[in-house]
Amino acid sequence: MSNNEFLNKLGEQAKKASYALASLTGQQKTALLRCIASKLTDAKANIIAANQQDVEQAKANGLSEAMIDRLLLDEPRLLSVIADIDNVIGLTDPVGSEIDSRLLDNGLRLSRRRVPLGVIGVIYEARPNVTVDIAVLALKTGNAVILRGGKETLASNKALCKVIRSAMAEQGLPEDCVQLIDNPDRSLVSGLLKLDKYVDMIVPRGGQNLQRLCAEQATIPVILGGIGIxxxxxxxxxxxxxxxxxxxxxxxxxxxxxxxxxxxxxxxxxxxxxxxxxxxxxxxxxxxxxxxxxxxxxxxxxxxxxxxxxxxxxxxxxxxxxxxxxxxxxxxxxxxxxxxxxxxxxxxxxxxxxxxxxxxxxxxxxxxxxxxxxxxxxxGGEFGLGAEVAVSTQKLHARGPMGLEALTTYKWLAWGDYTVRG
Amino acid sequence: MSNNEFLNKLGEQAKKASYALASLTGQQKTALLRCIASKLTDAKANIIAANQQDVEQAKANGLSEAMIDRLLLDEPRLLSVIADIDNVIGLTDPVGSEIDSRLLDNGLRLSRRRVPLGVIGVIYEARPNVTVDIAVLALKTGNAVILRGGKETLASNKALCKVIRSAMAEQGLPEDCVQLIDNPDRSLVSGLLKLDKYVDMIVPRGGQNLQRLCAEQATIPVILGGIGIxxxxxxxxxxxxxxxxxxxxxxxxxxxxxxxxxxxxxxxxxxxxxxxxxxxxxxxxxxxxxxxxxxxxxxxxxxxxxxxxxxxxxxxxxxxxxxxxxxxxxxxxxxxxxxxxxxxxxxxxxxxxxxxxxxxxxxxxxxxxxxxxxxxxxxGGEFGLGAEVAVSTQKLHARGPMGLEALTTYKWLAWGDYTVRG
CATH class of the missing domain: 3.40.309.10 (Aldehyde Dehydrogenase; Chain A, domain 2)
Structure with missing residues (x-):
């Protein structure tokens, strides 16, 4: 399968999975997130062992102490990642709320309803905690995600995603709600950025080079951010x-x-x-x-x-x-x-x-x-958003700390009585 | 001057002009829009004559009747464009309103204030009315604009922009709040799409080919739309x-x-x-x-x-x-x-x-x-937005009919008392 075929399949699966997520109730989403937390707890030893592989590989490759510290996922850190899922469960889900409902002169009852964005692509560096954080925030708001983490944490990310996907299956949901690009080939990043047929938003969480790459290559809307002078x-x-x-x-x-x-x-x-x-x-x-x-x-x-x-x-x-x-x-x-x-x-x-x-x-x-x-x-925490997807430094869609609402859009709903335009 | 130098100068001028616009009061913006309407009325004969040149050129080039009808700006149509300025004057200006003001546990008073986007680039086809419509909506919300209209209406657009810019000057504002790219060279469109240092949003108003061009080439956020299956x-x-x-x-x-x-x-x-x-x-x-x-x-x-x-x-x-x-x-x-x-x-x-x-x-x-x-x-009119910038078919920032609010963003404002993070 070529990289393009692989990405198209990934995108198609994600879009299909997103339809199942969009119709979940709050209770179903809570059950799903609880299941993820419980399965991550059960799989602690496996996850830590996978992360140990990444750490050893990083040492063998001569990565800096600071870098190795960043990619480390020991038991206290993993427990803290799992504890954060409880925080997300407690947040108000913006999906389903209606804005500006009113009766128009033309006879239509018009409102705007918050709905999931659909499929979110996230590109990030060697921080395995992001894999869980982002997947959980996306699922809480009914979105499917395609994850592309740093190659230095591939074993950790695979272990984490496997657990999350098993929770999806246990809850009767498509596993493809959460997909990981587990091939370190960099051309897959460029390909992901052009998957506009399936992906609704790209969030790059990384330095200036990654941000520029996304701004220049993406045909999908990108949330630039995280650079603060x-x-x-x-x-x-x-x-x-x-x-x-x-x-x-x-x-x-x-x-x-x-x-x-x-x-x-x-x-x-x-x-x-x-x-x-x-x-x-x-x-x-x-x-x-x-x-x-x-x-x-x-x-x-x-x-x-x-x-x-x-x-x-x-x-x-x-x-x-x-x-x-x-x-x-x-x-x-x-x-x-x-x-x-x-x-x-x-x-x-x-x-x-x-x-x-x-x-x-x-x-x-x-x-x-x-x-x-x-x-x-x-x-996001200090501003009372309860969670933070990223900090946007661009002006469209979301600016500054992005909470759950930034993972949603709205659609206009209009009820008539076989109403026609005059 | 190379095309790049020309575009950079345009962008720099627009950004600088946008700072002057951002601080205008509602009264000042109303005075500006009234002045534009009055000057357009005074310049009727000139504008219609310029449009006549475009029409004759279009006939000489063998353009279709439908196309020529689209680019025609006769007296009734011009008067209707001018009358629409009054409608825009009557709309509520979203700029300056504050959302979600609250006192945080950390001692900060936090709010979000609606502010202009800054500089908006609009690429459109042979419809001279768009020149006035978009300039007026942008100015109402405190934004500078860079306009790129169809080459078939260049004489009309130049005449219209000249009048709008003279109104800017009369009101003591920078003429560069409204700039027209008056060189039909198509590479200027590609260049405009990459002017992310200065331009905050691109709105393409045109068919599928223009939309794809913008999605593929822009490094600036683009509002795709206007295609309805x-x-x-x-x-x-x-x-x-x-x-x-x-x-x-x-x-x-x-x-x-x-x-x-x-x-x-x-x-x-x-x-x-x-x-x-x-x-x-x-x-x-x-x-x-x-x-x-x-x-x-x-x-x-x-x-x-x-x-x-x-x-x-x-x-x-x-x-x-x-x-x-x-x-x-x-x-x-x-x-x-x-x-x-x-x-x-x-x-x-x-x-x-x-x-x-x-x-x-x-x-x-x-x-x-x-x-x-x-x-x-x-x-936008049917949905009660009072005006329509475009109809967005993408999910970020604005979806469906875009009114004045879609030409704004927000910034977070926080007041402390020499407050530090614990």
Missing amino acids: CHLFVDVQADLDKAVAVIENAKVQRPTVCNALDTVLVHQTNAASFIPALCQQLATKGVSFYGCAQTQAVMANNEQQIMQATDESYSTEWLSLTLGIKVVGSLEEAVAHIRQYSSGHSESILTDNIHTASEFMNAVDSAAVYVNASTRFTD | CHLFVDVQADLDKAVAVIENAKVQRPTVCNALDTVLVHQTNAASFIPALCQQLATKGVSFYGCAQTQAVMANNEQQIMQATDESYSTEWLSLTLGIKVVGSLEEAVAHIRQYSSGHSESILTDNIHTASEFMNAVDSAAVYVNASTRFTD
């Missing part, structure tokens, strides 16, 4: 003592994630007093700095070294204990910098002036805009 | 007399549009009585027929000719007085046919049985699903 502007009227604590939280608490801070913009009035205090505190946490010429000037007599910031450094999502610093003359200059360099993820202003806060909120067009808060809050 | 199922419990009238409305009232009916599915119990009556009535309106073998059999002794329906005929959006007819044995068979051949636009069932109606509505996944009504209602 995040800014925080310390206004002239900010409380400077509190500002250090917020910046420390945004930069240091978890530097490897997309909502971590990348660049601080400091109003020039405060530059001489604030920047040295900030750098001194962050240096104790191991942060290193790239700064503009003015930042370097005010730091000339301090021990922290400030590397020369460039266009490239301002365009970098650090994902590490590195911080860009730039002195700006005004709110407008801060906004202009953000418009030029932001990836549209999360930006924040610290100020006690309500007009400045309001102007910043209006002028900055990113998924999440904060006043007097850390950028670290951009997250 | 629409079905109507006459259930065993339908009122057959009323059914003829509904089908006649769906097929005959305006056969050239996307919500016109393409295929009737008839329950076999009624085939022998209903199909001849239907064909006899529709034949008086000039309809011709493609039917399945059973249709041909029940029509054997009638004067209306039934051509042999094929996979290809069932996959055709007729846009003419042609109708496909297929006899089916059950609701399930009707649904299966629709799943195979529908373009996801509009489908209808005629039945007096509430269970059958409900099952059809649940099982059919198209943008609009009707019970006991003509498919002709799928339209």
Whole structure:
């Protein structure tokens, strides 16, 4: 079977399976998710053994410690993945709710009903927990999924999918509701991106290269996201003592994630007093700095070294204990910098002036805009969505943290009485 | 200047202009739209003269009467386009409304605010009215637009855009809020589709070839739509007399549009009585027929000719007085046919049985699903949206008739008190 035939078969099976899912009641979906949790618990030993194979292969291939830690699925982690299924069971299912029901002048009763998207393709890296997370969120909203995980976790993903599919069968549902592309051939990713006959949405969960590949090759709508070049502007009227604590939280608490801070913009009035205090505190946490010429000037007599910031450094999502610093003359200059360099993820202003806060909120067009808060809050859990499919940095369909609703669409329903258009 | 440089400049100008639009109040937008209407009225003679050039060129090039009629913009049509601006002025502007404002446990006040998308690219065919319609809808929602109309109406589009841009300037706004690509080079379309650095959404208003081109080449989110292979199922419990009238409305009232009916599915119990009556009535309106073998059999002794329906005929959006007819044995068979051949636009069932109606509505996944009504209602005006940007047949962002809200997105706003994540 050629790759194309394989993918077409996969797509056809997924679409067919999605029809069975779309008609499930909430109770049936809960029973299914409970069954998955219970079967994953029963299969713990097998899954951990499969993951051990992946870990050994990764060691043999000389992967970094950080990479190996990411792909590890030991018993505590697996139990936590299983526990998360209970959280999803507890969430309100958006499917079936009706919006805007009304009687039109033409005699039709019109409403919009939330329905599953149908088939979702998810492309992700070496994190086996994503296999379960995404399958469970998709099933909760009545969608079939085609999964393509990183080749480094193929054995783990196969073991996990096998269990999930056995739960589907036990519940009298098509196994093909959850399908894994278990051939590491990269051309299958390109093929999946063009399977628009069957797949309704692609969610790439990975770095810049994967995002660009999807944007360029997909004929299916893609939700781009997860890249955060995040800014925080310390206004002239900010409380400077509190500002250090917020910046420390945004930069240091978890530097490897997309909502971590990348660049601080400091109003020039405060530059001489604030920047040295900030750098001194962050240096104790191991942060290193790239700064503009003015930042370097005010730091000339301090021990922290400030590397020369460039266009490239301002365009970098650090994902590490590195911080860009730039002195700006005004709110407008801060906004202009953000418009030029932001990836549209999360930006924040610290100020006690309500007009400045309001102007910043209006002028900055990113998924999440904060006043007097850390950028670290951009997250489905923190925003009260209960779950997170991804963080979208594009503007269509879903923006920012995507919860269950982002896995649904709506259809218009109209009831008439043999009604014709005049 | 190369095509790429030209497009980049256009995009940069549009993005910059969009910032000015995003901060306008409702009053300012109303003043702008009034100014456009008044200037278009003043420039009537010029616009009609420009359109006359297009018409003469079209005649010289041997374009069909239908095509020439489509691109004609005479005084009554221009006045109707201008009158429509008043309708748009009267619509509620979705920009600025806030959704789901609430206080989170972590101390943040979180809400979602509707904001303009930013820059919208619209690619359309030889209909000069679209130039004004789309520009006005985009401006009403605070968006900049890049327009690419059919080359057959270039003189008309240039005249219209010149007037709109002069209104922008008079209102103290950037003229580049509305830009027209006035070079007929087709490679500019491909270039526009990849301008993701500046353009937030592409709306192709045209046939299947344009839609596929956009799906395949765009790196920007595209709203596919406007292709309707629409079905109507006459259930065993339908009122057959009323059914003829509904089908006649769906097929005959305006056969050239996307919500016109393409295929009737008839329950076999009624085939022998209903199909001849239907064909006899529709034949008086000039309809011709493609039917399945059973249709041909029940029509054997009638004067209306039934051509042999094929996979290809069932996959055709007729846009003419042609109708496909297929006899089916059950609701399930009707649904299966629709799943195979529908373009996801509009489908209808005629039945007096509430269970059958409900099952059809649940099982059919198209943008609009009707019970006991003509498919002709799928339209922004009929659905009470007040305006129509396009009819989307895809599932993300907007589905079915797209009103003003489809030209907006939201951003998350969060107010804290120097709040950090624990």
